[in-house]
Amino acid sequence: MSQEIDFKQIQKKWKKEWLDKKIFESSSDKRKKWFSNAAFPYVNAPLHIGHAFTYTRIDVITRFKRMQGYNAIFPFAFHATGEPIVGVAERLKKGDKNQIKILLDSGVSEKDIDKFKDPKYTARFWINQIKNDVQNLGIAIDWTRSFTTIDPEFNRFIEWQYRKLKDKGYVTKGTHPVIWCPSCESPTGDHDRLEGVGETPVEYIIFKFRLPSGEILPLATLRPETVYGVTNVWINPDIEYVITDVDKETWIMSKSCIEKLKNQLKSIKEKGTIKGEKLIGEKCINPVLENEVLILPARFVDEDNATGIVMSVPSHAPYDWIGLKDLFDLSTSKPEKLKEMNIDIEKLKEIKPIGLINLKGYSEHPAIDICNKMNIHSQLEKEKLDQATKQLYKKEFHMGILNEKCGEYKGMPVSEAKKNIIADFEKRGFISKIWEPSGKVICRCGTKCFVKILEDQWFLNFSDETWKEKARLCLRQMKIYPEQARKQFEDTIEWLQEKACARKSGLGTRLPWDQDWIVETLSDSVIYMAFYTIAQFMKEIEPGELNDEVFDYIFLGKEPKKTKLSKDLLEKMKKEFEYWYPFDIRGSAKELIPNHLTFCIFHHTAIWDDKCPNTFTVNGMLNIEGQKMSKSKGNFILLRDAIEKYGSDVVRIALMDSAEGMDDANWSEKDVFAWKNKLATIYRIFEQNYNKGTNEKTDMDIWLESRFQIHVKNITEALENMKNRSALTSFHAMLNDFQWYIKRTKDRSKSTVNNVLENMIKCLSPFAPFICEEIWHKIGKKNFISLEKWPEYDEKLIDKEILQQEDNFKKIYEDIKQVIKLSGKNNKLFLYVITDKELNYLKKSQDFFKSGLGFKQVEIFKSDDENKYDPENKAKRAKFGKPGIYIE
């Protein structure tokens, strides 16, 4: 047995050799090309093994394609645009202890902490770390093509991209509601929230009811269709309302509404205040029906929600019904209280709920039904009321039909009428709008958020139907691995709408036509793969020379009018681009499907007519021992630590064996060790068997070569389809067959053994390149296995008959073992077979039964030879059509 293999030493040696000999760097040539790439990392942290999972998958296919004879490259770049790196700097400047700890934990030394106040330093620092990790992992990168997204050359490229998009009309200016933190003065994304993850802006309709004095009472509702059933208006008597000029009208509304409306593009001027109770008992006019309704008190009216005034539709809103019922009760029990509040009791008693919506299974007044059913009696039963409201709104929206009280909308389903009503009333000036978060949102800074309408924002107009159609067409031409993911791409193309593509802060490229804005980070990383084809020339070029004409020439073939760059250089860049593009495969984790990868399709179709990406491949999440990897759980595994502990080959192969398709992978230490041992075994197999044996071939040599062809076919097919795990399963089978061959034969053909072993190690080399390179040289080869020719499947080398015979033999062998186990005997073995062929084949293996199973005597006969049956013994049980076994 050989000593422990020094994986680390082997790794170091070949990493250096590969880099020194530049074997993974390449330019255009006569060969067919293969261009791989993977989503680049964001450079604010070291890589973890989840990154390694994605990158190794792409590395395996690239190495495989290279061995198949393709001119293959896998370039790599670094993503530095956006907020996080700037965030680190800002937190450090504030002396954030947590941030310091994060850096220290990531291996930064204490004296260097201050340097991270410069975002560019942060980027550079992590780029070096990441590059080293990627090299240690054995990812075969062409480093001459690397860049970062904050390089000035790259900025020029993005400017070109955005001018192209704008010229084509795909960039539009618009206003858009966002959840806004007034303290941070920025949009509050889901990840920025203390509370309210998933809440989005929703639009309330404001009905402008008029007071006799001319002021407007803005009644906010999510159900404008119920305006036909308004019986009264609710105002909270306890709140101080404000009288405010809103645009050209005068509104009465809650105080907190002012700030919201200011942020929603309304011009606001505060004029005075009025206590809610002062308005109780007044009348106002419903602009839609032009009828008078009473203003009544209700304490469930929330000051902070919309305008702080709501309309009452007791037939369809449980709160309204209960509120009204309370007042009815009061009018008999304590009429004087109502009088105190200036409420006309006669008028109050005249109020009757107005049913508007026919709903199967309910009466004319579904809200009353549901309150009765749920036994709700008081405004204080908030939980029950909320539940009832939610339930009823949903039912009515999906199943309700408006009745004759709703004028022209009679007979329409609620879901349809709603849209029409909003559009119609807007034209007629009855309504206004206000945005609110769909639920309470608290910013990380602790401030309550509201909705702000951002003006003059830049959007990528993914709603554009011609653009969508191009994207659909492109997707149809693409290969998606696994194919199950395609549906999600299709759906994403459909629902994608205007996407804000610029922000005010962070690192990045300024919008060329509007310097206030910086291209948002998901939007500046969608066609950068094209930049890989020319990035190696950037050291020869001043960024200033990279104008649109240059890019137009390289990427679109338009002759430049004026450029300082030499014709020769331009020519070279153009040639490289045209040779490599479009790329052949791009890989990432599956969560990038609904954003990045689909954007990538859109942008490619926008810039080029004929450069639709060829293939996307996505992978699942990587779990650690069945648990989601997270820093807080303490099961976060950095790539460099994993490499240090197990070695790169083991990390790679364990990852590739952990899952395929979109399944979530699992990193389990016992599986990792199993692979470490397996690699050691393979190493030993070479030591023990390579270059040993005679020159004569037996049936078993032909069998092994035949089996080998089948495995080569399977592994090749699996790799073509990005099925890394299946490929490794076939590799296992290959290894098992070799071991069976060793067990079965004493006399082996040297040429068979060598041939099979060489091909075996080639098949393994994309997965475990270091150890394979080592073995390859150990057996005397001078060239790199990484550049060797992939074994080719040759059907002619398969001897089906011998495969069949050996299959048969294995079955008999299994049966014999079974019988030995049940009978406990292994002295004499009698085999009865059907054909001469079987007879001959088995006779060659007589010794194997003796040595392998311990029989002293082995006799093999044809079973149609009746003489060989002993009528008294159990061998009679042997059936015709199947070989029979008898053991004593």
Added chain:
RNA sequence: GCAGGGGUAGCCAAGUGGUCAAAGGCGCAGGACUUAAGAUCCUGUCUCUUAGUGAGUUCCUGGGUUCGAAUCCCAGCCCCUGCACCA
């Protein structure tokens, strides 16, 4: 809530109409070899039965189609992922 993917033995997972009691791996149990094991090799791993066999009960749950279903159809339950100004 909307959209996509999925539920197969202790665990991971292959399997899309009969050849399926269901590959492979891990784990577990027993054995061999070792001073030793995260090494290697052999055997077993739904239940009963058995000289290499036969029978019964299984592939989330409940219905259905079929001579026949893990596989097709319908309903339900559960899990994972994404949902936009965030990388």
